[in-house]
Amino acid sequence: MKLVQVENDTEMSQVAAEKIISLVTHNPTATLGLATGGTPKGVYAELRRDYENNHTSYHSIKAVNLDEYVGLTAEDPNSYKYYMSKELFNHINIKSTNTHLPHGNAEDLNEECVRYEKLIKSLGGIDLQLLGIGHNGHIGFNEPGTSFESRTHLVHLTEQTITANSRYFSSYEEVPKQAITMGIQTILCSKEIVLIASGKEKAESIKRLFKGEINESFPASTLLLHANVTVIADKEATALL
Numbered sequence: 001m002k003l004v005q006v007e008n009d010t011e012m013s014q015v016a017a018e019k020i021i022s023l024v025t026h027n028p029t030a031t032l033g034l035a036t037g038g039t040p041k042g043v044y045a046e047l048r049r050d051y052e053n054n055h056t057s058y059h060s061i062k063a064v065n066l067d068e069y070v071g072l073t074a075e076d077p078n079s080y081k082y083y084m085s086k087e088l089f090n091h092i093n094i095k096s097t098n099t100h101l102p103h104g105n106a107e108d109l110n111e112e113c114v115r116y117e118k119l120i121k122s123l124g125g126i127d128l129q130l131l132g133i134g135h136n137g138h139i140g141f142n143e144p145g146t147s148f149e150s151r152t153h154l155v156h157l158t159e160q161t162i163t164a165n166s167r168y169f170s171s172y173e174e175v176p177k178q179a180i181t182m183g184i185q186t187i188l189c190s191k192e193i194v195l196i197a198s199g200k201e202k203a204e205s206i207k208r209l210f211k212g213e214i215n216e217s218f219p220a221s222t223l224l225l226h227a228n229v230t231v232i233a234d235k236e237a238t239a240l241l
């Protein structure tokens with residue numbers, strides 16, 4: 001696992017965006033695995049800026065997102081579908097038919113998980129997966145204890161994640177208690193993984209990740225089993241290393 005230590009969130013976003021832009025330029029039909037949450041917002045701002053200035057084309061690029069809350073409509077500002085349109089997809093020339101997120105409103109959620117996993121396979125897998133990291137080491141919505149063999153599945157969010165994510169909602173009660181997420185094995189099958197982290201609240205997770213102990217109680221530690229992972233983390237997030 002390679003560590004790129006950067007000064008701050010801005011530099012983290014620039015370095016991660018450069019990696020994505022380089023892939024899109026060299027492989028115009030690539031499949032990008034994308035993430036939501038607070039951390040990637042700067043990355044998407046960089047991609048928007050690059051698109052405006054340099055016209056990097058996403059015409060034949062495919063995008064699959066890591067996860068989606070259960071029960072929110074696409075129009076709900078807290079849904080990850082809404083987030084992706086607002087932060088990225090509405091601003092670049094990616095075809096909407098090439099953008100994919102799990103359907104958190106599907107009638108049969110388990111069937112939806114199977115459909116999503118098949119979809120990723122049918123796209124030939126993920127060329128580059130962007131990841132954030134949760135306070136408890138979750139990746140996607142794979143909470144501590146999730147099997148490293150897991151594929152796309154339905155999860156019950158932990159209290160810790162609901163509390164952490166309630167900062168994006170008006171109250172704890174409003175946060176959906178379930179989500180659909182790519183599984184850990186789904187993520188591990190990506191050809192390349194870029195994990196981004198900024199801020200002091202990620203310092204403990206980054207410390208634990210680099211401790212090197214591979215354990216299902218800390219989902220991100222699965223990344224130690226992958227041959228092509230880059231962690232881009234700022235000074236605050238790496239303060240405990």
Ligand SMILES: O=P(O)(O)OC[C@H]1O[C@](O)(CO)[C@@H](O)[C@@H]1O
Nearest residue numbers: 036037038039131132133134140
């Ligand atoms: O970037 P944030 O908002 O700290 O979120 C970290 C992680 O938590 C999630 O938003 C899920 O809770 C992930 O998608 C993300 O990678």
